[in-house]
Amino acid sequence: MHVHKYERWWLTFGVAMLIVFLGVIVFAAIADNINPPTGMTQIDPTKVAQTPPFDKPGLRKLPDGSYEAYYVAQVFSFAPASVTIPIGSKVTFFVTSPDVVHGFFIPDTDINMMAVPGWVNTDSHTFTRAGEYLLICHEYCGIGHQNMFAKIEVR
């Protein structure tokens, strides 16, 4: 099997490009801790309403000034439906679902997660810009999916 000289150059260029891309991603993951959300905590999906802290979904302020936000994503709403966050705060979101798979997506931020029954997913974001953010379900969850959203007010 003969491989043409130009083809060897082209493949070398292509593979080098892939290695550079990969290098950037690995560097970002290790040096800057930029990773996709990965919650490894489990929860019984049939007992979400009785399991703390999801029995009282909402915002909690931590001693260091940052926040934790516990959300229940369910057909077809989020609890809490609306929260207000002081500008500049770091918020760690925790989300689970008692019924089907939902999405947990805040456009214009890095928050993009799947809420899977049986698991708690988590990621954090620092809100540096004031305004009203939408929190939307971006995974089809049933007939009222398009009505499933909540508000996050940053000021």
Add this chain to the structure above:
Amino acid sequence: MERMLERSMPQQVRNENYLVIAHIYTATAAIALGAVFGVFQGFSRAGALNAPVWFDYYRILTMHGVLMALVFTTFFITGLSLFVTYRSIPRPRKLALAWFGWWLMLAGTAMAAVTIVMGDATVLYTFYAPLKASPWFYVGATLLVLGTWVVAFEIFENVYFFRKANSGKAVPLVVYCSAATFVMWIVATLGVVAEMGLLIPWAFGWTPGINVMLTRMFFWYFGHPLVYFWIMGAYIIWYNIIPTRYGGNVFSDGLVRLTFIMLILLSTPVGIHHQFMEPGISPMWKMLHTITTYGVAIPSFITAFAIFASFELYAIKQGRRGFIGTVKALPWNDPTFSGAALGMLLFILGGFGGLVNASYSMDTVVHNTIWIVGHFHVTVGGPVALTFLGAAYWLIPRLTGRALWKPDWALFQTRLWFFGMLIMSISMHYAGLLGAPRRTANVDYLGAAAAQTWQPYMLLAAVGGLFLFLSIAIFVAVAVGTLVQNQKTEPFAADFATPASAADTTPPLLQHLFRWGVVALGLAVLAYAGPLGELLRHPGYLAPGMRTW
């Protein structure tokens, strides 16, 4: 039916052609129906139309996805693969088993379609548990897959026959490509069959609940190689049929075979790149599948080079030089060439977008936004569908012995599809970057300010979708018109491209497809042992599931 095929066609060819016609026209019916649902969906989402209560947006979306992604593509690839195998290995053969495969595929499709139309399976084409559809939806989907296994067996049997009859000589390239596609498909569909093993008893109510993450992992074990099944179908055409449209050659026989083996090996161990945003899978496994996904870009790099090299070699033979010379030398007015070549242009967008999606943390920006929908419309909807439509214009005359009805319409159809897809896909990509979600009936969110920037692009996407719908209407007219209308005869022989150099022989190592299939299975096991073991080590709460539509 007798009158449809040219009289001088030998009985054996005629019998085989009926079977292939059954596959190709089932695919045609699927894309025709799918396009009706598609255009409605586009305008409904843009807020210009309202889906009727008795057939809501999500039922339309389920029909569109299932018909286009699962039915059209599968029937086209099975039909094409049977055709190239039968033409390349002529021999007296019984077709009972192959017909059984088609009937199984059709019965499965019909069963699933009825449950969707009845509103018992509004679960979209990914049927994510614990959305709980009618059990017959899952049974139907399983039958469709089992039917493709019968077709695969038919192709493998012919490969086996050829090698035995020719004392181990390498099978013709086009048959090799088709067989490789089905070797990959068998490895991949093991995942969806395993998932069905969980879903069917649960949907019948025999098991109390379902491990949601396990079903998702099984689904994406299958879901990504499904994409490569489509792409390999297009590559069969690009490598073996397209050069015959301009009198060119395969750039290198060995490299094509290497490309297909790489696709067998690397298509499956990559599925977790669809699950980056999910809980329960460690970042380590997400990174591993990022790396393997990058690997599967390499056979596409080889293909890009080989196809354009074949173009240029031909142009040089015609005494033309350089980029412009090459472009001018190509038969842009041939509908088959036009479909494939315009599809290749769309794939440049699709390929680079795909690398973004597969890039681990970068997927956070685009996951489940309408960017993803834009992406797969310039992959499966661009290079794959447009290549198939173009190839149908090559296939149908060879199946019927009739000249194509209105070839100028056919040419216009491919161009209309290209522009429609560009408009729709670019709008979707951009709206996705702005944050518009996919799979959502409308994205107005009661007039929320953040959602306002998305609306104009939804409308633009719908306009692109209208072009696509019109394009399909023309395709159906030409495909059906050729069957019923034309009396002019055409030769029904099929030529496939040969290597540029006669000295170009196949290394023995590349000939043993089935052994590479076993290696592929081994790689898949390696790539999934970690994440699957991790899931199974967790207690695995079962979700009872529900119907939320």
